[in-house]
Amino acid sequence: MQQIKIKISSDGHIEAETFGIKGKKCLKYLEQIEKMANAVCDDSEFTDEYYEVDNQLEEENIEEVKA
Numbered sequence: 001m002q003q004i005k006i007k008i009s010s011d012g013h014i015e016a017e018t019f020g021i022k023g024k025k026c027l028k029y030l031e032q033i034e035k036m037a038n039a040v041c042d043d044s045e046f047t048d049e050y051y052e053v054d055n056q057l058e059e060e061n062i063e064e065v066k067a
Contacts, residue, residue: 004029014039022052 002020009015016033018026026049034040 004033006033018047018049020049022049024050026050 003018004021005017005019007015014033014037016030018029021029026047030041030044
């Protein structure tokens with residue numbers, strides 16, 4: 001299950017953390033959060049899931065090559 005946890009502090013600081021989103025797909029969500037909040041990311045850290053392979057994405061790429 002893919003989730004994004006967003007925390008907004010009283011001073012307007014926004015923190016976001018992704019869960020279940022493997023690989024670089026999380027960066028697209030970051031872009032969307034920036035747009036929605038009219039904000040710019042000033043710091044980020046990759047989770048272990050960032051370095052994992054998204055099996056669904058791999059399967060889609062294999063199907064494209066076969067076609």
